[in-house]
Amino acid sequence: MTLNVKKELEQNTLTLEKVLTSIWELISDGAVNSNKPFHTPVIGTVSNDSAKIRTVVLRKFDLEKLLLIFHADIRSNKIQELIENSNLSWLFYDPTERIQVRILSTAIILTEGELFETQWNSNQLMSRRCYTITEKPGTITKFPSSGIPNQFVERLITESESELGKNNFAVAASRIKSINWLFLKSNGNISAEFNFTENGIIQN
Ligand SMILES: Cc1cc2nc3c(=O)[nH]c(=O)nc-3n(C[C@H](O)[C@H](O)[C@H](O)COP(=O)(O)O)c2cc1C
Numbered sequence: 138m139t140l141n142v143k144k145e146l147e148q149n150t151l152t153l154e155k156v157l158t159s160i161w162e163l164i165s166d167g168a169v170n171s172n173k174p175f176h177t178p179v180i181g182t183v184s185n186d187s188a189k190i191r192t193v194v195l196r197k198f199d200l201e202k203l204l205l206i207f208h209a210d211i212r213s214n215k216i217q218e219l220i221e222n223s224n225l226s227w228l229f230y231d232p233t234e235r236i237q238v239r240i241l242s243t244a245i246i247l248t249e250g251e252l253f254e255t256q257w258n259s260n261q262l263m264s265r266r267c268y269t270i271t272e273k274p275g276t277i278t279k280f281p282s283s284g285i286p287n288q289f290v291e292r293l294i295t296e297s298e299s300e301l302g303k304n305n306f307a308v309a310a311s312r313i314k315s316i317n318w319l320f321l322k323s324n325g326n327i328s329a330e331f332n333f334t335e336n337g338i339i340q341n
Pocket of ligand 1: 189194214
């Protein structure tokens with residue numbers, strides 16, 4: 138990362154602008170680099186008064202629209218929870234940078250349209266295959282099973298066969314409402330908060 142927080146703090150040159158720019162860099166990098174910790178954040182939904190958490194892959198980040206995107210099966214618990222309550226939290230942590238980023242957002246679930254098509258087309262055949270499972274994800278089975286039809290386990294699924302999964306595919310696009318940034322420091326942690334309005338303008 139380009140921002141050296143420790144050095145900036147020592148030199149008294151750290152600003153909120155620099156922090157925010159470095160957050161965008163970490164998230165943008167996480168969306169395209171599978172070896173970066175920000176590639177696999179934890180997301181939280183609300184259901185029956187409980188926080189439900191799980192890891193997902195950050196598939197896309199749109200800075201202009203402040204959108205964070207992940208993919209899931211439309212039948213999954215997380216998507217059903219988001220349909221009932223669109224509040225979606227994101228948790229990122231990079232142990233090398235010693236930076237935690239917590240984001241509050243509101244999600245919409247897309248099953249058609251331009252963004253949906255782009256994201257479906259961006260999926261590799263291996264990823265598309267996961268959406269061909271016939272039962273709802275998490276269905277209890279007698280024996281351990283991925284739920285993927287046998288013929289697609291034994292050989293690679295073809296492009297046209299993979300289209301079977303499209304009906305089960307969902308894109309969760311969530312708009313950032315606020316960001317909490319934390320830098321771990323042995324002699325005292327530093328945090329910053331950013332809030333965004335409907336127009337994307339920072340409130341503080
Ligand atoms: C590294 C990693 C990445 C994952 N990425 C996704 C993902 O992008 N989408 C998804 O639906 N599940 C993903 N999962 C699985 C979820 O964490 C979760 O176990 C599963 O989707 C069931 O969640 P739910 O019952 O809350 O819907 C991932 C798990 C791991 C460990």
